[in-house]
Amino acid sequence: MASERSWKPLSLFHVEYPEADAFGKLLAYSSMVPIFIIFSNITLIMSRRDLHTIFYFCGCLINELSNYLLKYIIKQPRPFPIIHPGIKSSGMPSNHAQFMGFFCAYIGFFLFIRLNQRSFSRQFTTSVYLVCASITALVCYSRVYLLYHTSTQVVVGIMIGGISGIIWFLIVHYAITPIFPRFTDSWIGQLLMLQDFTHINNFMHFEYTIVQNYIQTKSGRPA
Template sequence: MAGDNVMSEVDGVKVHSNNVDVTSWRPLSLTFVEYPKGDLVGYVLAWYSLLPIFILVGFGTLIVFRRDLHTMFYLCGILLNEVSNWILKHSIQELRPHQRGCLTTEFGMPSSHAQFMWFFSTYLSFCLFIRFHHNNTWLDNAWKYATCTGSILITACVCYSRVYLQYHTYSQVCWGAVIGVILGSIWFLIVNVVITPVFPALASCGLGELLLIRDTSLIPNILWFEYTSARTEARSRQRKLVSRKTQ
């Protein structure tokens, strides 16, 4: 215990010291990413490894300010995906290729980063091409393809970063990607076939109204709807304000 006399051995020599704190400390590996010193590519890829955290923060922000049910269940799917990854890792118990001080007790099969990002990209792609079907113009299709392609490229960078930084093998990353795609597809099917029909009841219940929960699943273009609604309301209020001033 801290505060007791401790006999320690340094370079083969026993050292007697008083009031030495021998508590074992471990860093939280969620944000602990190492890269080779002086390696610019490793530095950039280390930041890519933090993208899942940034995505989770983005989801939290969206839910707080938009209160949309589909966004909430998108996040629920991501969290369930992480739970499944934890179960798989501790069932398979395959070690990482390069053990670091804070990761000696963690397993690497399948890669949680790869599974997370491919779940996210798969679900997003289905949303873009199945749920968002308000128009079929070349401009509408162009931004869908651009968003989907960008998401896949970023996901590939995150996966490569885990191999480059020696946190996972190619096999661990590939299996994480396969599982992420499968679970993302299954969860999209569950949400759109089973859960979405219940959205109106969830939004209109007492708790839903109290928390200002919204169901936008029947609105084909939510951005255009919100833009036109806000513009119409602003013009209506402006006319009322002018009318009051002229009276």
């Protein structure tokens, strides 16, 4: 029986998995992917100050708020509270699944609509999306395997997050992106040095070229 097994917490973020279960430990690590995504976004925002990244992060926050409200309204318990007594929040919908559903849907539309208009090949965008979708599936499965949620709670979370991700991308892409210059030209945009990379086809190549040109100019080396 699941309740009779010894459960061991993963010390970094207190995610519990069955002791001596290597696959369970892997899934416990995968459960922390949303946290890594959040910290990655914060790091990108602080280093790039890119408006699209900022608005994606705003969408994540709205998605998290909706999950909190839904849990408060529905109040469906988790499947095995005796195994995870430290978890006090409700189970419906799964927070992890909703977060990853939002992430997967938003990234998918970003890759195939926004990046597809640039110099990235379909093979590249498809490969990146398959990786994101695989990670999403692994995280969602971990919530059921580790007995934090029922399969229904996870499926509902994915659906809500996916729909939210699609809607938020369409809002950002078609309604907010055209007015990015207003943000960058505003006094607060200049104060925070906000940037709009919408019209740059390949940001990595652009950044590399700018840095190399600057180094050559400062050192006096020929281009």
